[in-house]
Amino acid sequence: MNPTLETFSQGEEIVTGHVIDTNAAWLSQQAVQLGFSVTRHTAVGDKLDDLVALLQEISTRADCCICTGGLGPTTDDLTTEAVAHAFGLPLVFDAFAFARMQQFFANRNKPMPEANRKQAMLPEGALRLDNDWGTAPGFAVQHQRCWFAFLPGVPSEMRPMFLEKILPTLPRRFSLKPSTLITLKTIGLGESDIQQRISAVAIPATVQLGFRASLNEVQTKLLFPNNYSITDRQSLVAQIAEPLGDHVFAIDGAGNQSGDLVAVVDALMTQHGKTLAVVETVSQGLLAGLCLGADWLLETRYEQSVGRLRSKLNITVAGDDLMAQAQIIATALQQGSDADYVLVQLYAGDKNQFNDRNQAIVLYNVLLAENGFKTATHTVAGSGKRKQNQAALLALDLLRRHLQQKA
Amino acid sequence: MNPTLETFSQGEEIVTGHVIDTNAAWLSQQAVQLGFSVTRHTAVGDKLDDLVALLQEISTRADCCICTGGLGPTTDDLTTEAVAHAFGLPLVFDAFAFARMQQFFANRNKPMPEANRKQAMLPEGALRLDNDWGTAPGFAVQHQRCWFAFLPGVPSEMRPMFLEKILPTLPRRFSLKPSTLITLKTIGLGESDIQQRISAVAIPATVQLGFRASLNEVQTKLLFPNNYSITDRQSLVAQIAEPLGDHVFAIDGAGNQSGDLVAVVDALMTQHGKTLAVVETVSQGLLAGLCLGADWLLETRYEQSVGRLRSKLNITVAGDDLMAQAQIIATALQQGSDADYVLVQLYAGDKNQFNDRNQAIVLYNVLLAENGFKTATHTVAGSGKRKQNQAALLALDLLRRHLQQKA
Numbered sequence: 158m159n160p161t162l163e164t165f166s167q168g169e170e171i172v173t174g175h176v177i178d179t180n181a182a183w184l185s186q187q188a189v190q191l192g193f194s195v196t197r198h199t200a201v202g203d204k205l206d207d208l209v210a211l212l213q214e215i216s217t218r219a220d221c222c223i224c225t226g227g228l229g230p231t232t233d234d235l236t237t238e239a240v241a242h243a244f245g246l247p248l249v250f251d252a253f254a255f256a257r258m259q260q261f262f263a264n265r266n267k268p269m270p271e272a273n274r275k276q277a278m279l280p281e282g283a284l285r286l287d288n289d290w291g292t293a294p295g296f297a298v299q300h301q302r303c304w305f306a307f308l309p310g311v312p313s314e315m316r317p318m319f320l321e322k323i324l325p326t327l328p329r330r331f332s333l334k335p336s337t338l339i340t341l342k343t344i345g346l347g348e349s350d351i352q353q354r355i356s357a358v359a360i361p362a363t364v365q366l367g368f369r370a371s372l373n374e375v376q377t378k379l380l381f382p383n384n385y386s387i388t389d390r391q392s393l394v395a396q397i398a399e400p401l402g403d404h405v406f407a408i409d410g411a412g413n414q415s416g417d418l419v420a421v422v423d424a425l426m427t428q429h430g431k432t433l434a435v436v437e438t439v440s441q442g443l444l445a446g447l448c449l450g451a452d453w454l455l456e457t458r459y460e461q462s463v464g465r466l467r468s469k470l471n472i473t474v475a476g477d478d479l480m481a482q483a484q485i486i487a488t489a490l491q492q493g494s495d496a497d498y499v500l501v502q503l504y505a506g507d508k509n510q511f512n513d514r515n516q517a518i519v520l521y522n523v524l525l526a527e528n529g530f531k532t533a534t535h536t537v538a539g540s541g542k543r544k545q546n547q548a549a550l551l552a553l554d555l556l557r558r559h560l561q562q563k564a
Numbered sequence: 565m566n567p568t569l570e571t572f573s574q575g576e577e578i579v580t581g582h583v584i585d586t587n588a589a590w591l592s593q594q595a596v597q598l599g600f601s602v603t604r605h606t607a608v609g610d611k612l613d614d615l616v617a618l619l620q621e622i623s624t625r626a627d628c629c630i631c632t633g634g635l636g637p638t639t640d641d642l643t644t645e646a647v648a649h650a651f652g653l654p655l656v657f658d659a660f661a662f663a664r665m666q667q668f669f670a671n672r673n674k675p676m677p678e679a680n681r682k683q684a685m686l687p688e689g690a691l692r693l694d695n696d697w698g699t700a701p702g703f704a705v706q707h708q709r710c711w712f713a714f715l716p717g718v719p720s721e722m723r724p725m726f727l728e729k730i731l732p733t734l735p736r737r738f739s740l741k742p743s744t745l746i747t748l749k750t751i752g753l754g755e756s757d758i759q760q761r762i763s764a765v766a767i768p769a770t771v772q773l774g775f776r777a778s779l780n781e782v783q784t785k786l787l788f789p790n791n792y793s794i795t796d797r798q799s800l801v802a803q804i805a806e807p808l809g810d811h812v813f814a815i816d817g818a819g820n821q822s823g824d825l826v827a828v829v830d831a832l833m834t835q836h837g838k839t840l841a842v843v844e845t846v847s848q849g850l851l852a853g854l855c856l857g858a859d860w861l862l863e864t865r866y867e868q869s870v871g872r873l874r875s876k877l878n879i880t881v882a883g884d885d886l887m888a889q890a891q892i893i894a895t896a897l898q899q900g901s902d903a904d905y906v907l908v909q910l911y912a913g914d915k916n917q918f919n920d921r922n923q924a925i926v927l928y929n930v931l932l933a934e935n936g937f938k939t940a941t942h943t944v945a946g947s948g949k950r951k952q953n954q955a956a957l958l959a960l961d962l963l964r965r966h967l968q969q970k971a
Contacts (some may be wrong), residue, residue, distance in 0.1 A: 172603065173596050174594075177586055178588075182581040184581070196609065198607040444847060446847075449848055449952055459861075463860070465863070493876065511857065
């Protein structure tokens with residue numbers, strides 16, 4: 158049996174729905190991979206009685222609880238006081254924590270408000286968790302069955318504190334059997350296409366198969382139990398990857414993290430030292446926007462009307478063949494540009510088809526690279542926003558395939 | 565005292581952190597505006613004992629509970645069974661619900677899987693909530709102190725079911741005093757700037773003032789109690805709006821919903837029948853991408869190097885004055901374009917300053933419109949992504965100010 162873990166989020170802004178609690182999900186993902194069974198998430202507002210009752214409930218129910226929020230300097234930050242009441246621990250002044258807070262303000266040339274003094278009061282006997290990313294220190298305390306850790310609610314403080322101050326101590330405190338998560342990231346295949354392609358692969362019952370489809374990629378996830386052999390794991394991953402072919406743009410896990418498609422393309426373009434110019438139609442600037450700050454992206458143009466673009470580039474030949482048109486545009490654009498590669502994206506369909514989520518449009522992508530043209534045709538459906546996003550990613554994916562073949 | 569409401573989300577994908585629970589926040593926002601006090605959010609996985617215990621807890625603690633998820637056809641969808649156990653209600657076959665589900669599949673020319681039959685089993689005496697957006701019917705049941713409503717977890721089914729099947733019945737079931745929320749949406753002012761500007765306005769203690777800063781706008785929120793007079797409300801809103809000046813791009817609430825800055829600009833451009841061409845630098849395609857599908861946006865260009873752009877436009881004059889440069893570029897671009905307006909965005913700073921979250925850059929925005937140039941200068945800081953976003957919005961905001969002055 159895995160040890161059980163709960164999360165607990167404090168904040169009126171969470172229970173009133175003004176802020177979506179992303180901390181619970183983030184912490185739970187970490188906890189599952191570490192080998193915990195996550196059993197419950199709870200969020201409560203700033204009523205002391207509710208907080209006290211909840212802490213007492215959890216202390217008899219879970220082995221571990223990670224609590225976020227309510228450690229700030231204002232009167233509605235009640236977590237520490239609730240811990241004192243719930244577990245019968247008086248609050249004591251922590252001189253070291255206070256000195257760190259004074260230093261935090263001194264570094265910023267700001268006077269420390271008197272209200273912050275409260276943040277240096279910690280429950281007697283608690284383990285202080287220093288906050289290198291903000292003012293409020295966290296703390297940890299055992300009560301009844303449960304080991305509680307209290308962290309600030311701001312994700313930019315909470316996440317590094319969990320990773321650096323809590324995570325390394327958990328294997329000492331709990332008997333954990335961490336599993337290994339391998340994620341195959343694909344583009345251009347739906348979840349059901351993937352299921353069909355891998356249906357012939359025999360997956361042992363101990364390996365958990367899951368899918369996660371987002372706008373940007375489909376992830377095929379394999380969760381291997383702690384005692385699974387590395388050779389067998391690698392063999393199974395290879396069997397799953399094989400029928401997915403070059404739709405797989407990255408395999409993450411077991412120490413390898415490649416990021417999203419844009420990060421993969423960015424690394425490849427930088428490695429090969431090439432530059433790019435782009436004509437966007439359906440993606441309407443999104444392709445450029447996703448590649449923010451990339452040195453290799455020299456220019457992009459969005460044109461609402463392809464006829465208008467043609468006349469600016471002095472192209473006189475028109476015609477019905479959109480792939481041929483895209484090639485002519487790419488050639489014309491390269492003449493006026495010093496970019497190594499040119500990527501042109503055209504589409505068949507009108508404005509109504511573009512905006513109607515029940516109608517599809519056909520994308521014609523052309524990459525003009527060192528050995529001539531690479532082309533790809535795709536049918537995309539869904540809302541205008543979904544079509545825009547798919548168009549940006551599928552154009553970048555043509556570039557990714559070319560660069561991975563070169564490598 | 566307002567009646568209390570809790571949310572309860574069922575799903576292993578939620579407690580393991582694979583899906584962020586957005587239903588709890590959405591339902592809570594609705595509930596607060598209706599006049600409930602939201603006291604707690606809970607999420608649990610697919611263990612029957614946990615579900616039963618939670619339902620029993622809530623039935624003695626809250627006046628109303630909206631539950632989402634666990635109504636699907638598979639074996640890990642346990643909510644209905646948990647209700648039966650927790651409240652001692654046998655499950656009975658609902659012939660009407662079953663006929664609707666058969667019709668749902670018939671409309672899609674698909675056979676109904678045998679597993680779906682389970683979704684027509686409802687707790688004895690429960691009120692069936694028909695689902696016009698999917699297969700699983702919801703239901704509602706009173707137990708002890710609490711009125712429970714059970715809805716599917718998919719937001720695209722849950723939200724319309726809440727709005728159409730539950731919301732209209734709540735005033736009959738609870739003594740609710742709905743408040744009125746007015747939101748002033750601004751761009752170009754920080755939260756503390758706003759607080760300082762409105763500090764002289766006397767806000768009655770019964771009106772709740774709040775702020776919400778996102779990447780795209782800062783919202784100043786005023787929550788008026790049920791018995792507040794409309795005249796007094798309008799007068800207070802006007803007093804708050806006055807010192808914020810034309811930073812306010814929309815005032816929402818009490819029946820008026822203008823959407824975000826892009827929606828406001830879109831409505832104004834359509835109303836005035838004007839067209840636009842844009843040069844993006846810092847925003848790098850994002851401005852175009854945000855205006856997805858706008859008929860009035862004829863073209864945008866992103867250029868990494870302004871020198872490169874100048875040479876393409878045959879501009880020979882360079883110089884240190886970026887605002888003057890932007891005006892020359894706008895004029896040159898208009899000559900080759902049939903757009904009514906041209907918007908050009910340049911910036912002072914290098915790549916390092918752009919990427920460093922601790923360094924600021926200065927934006928120079930120029931709008932070439934019917935009566936010559938409008939200009940605006942802004943200092944923006946933060947991560948590259950934040951600078952990109954601010955640059956896109958501040959350029960659009962120059963256009964918004966021009967159009968609102970014309971109107």
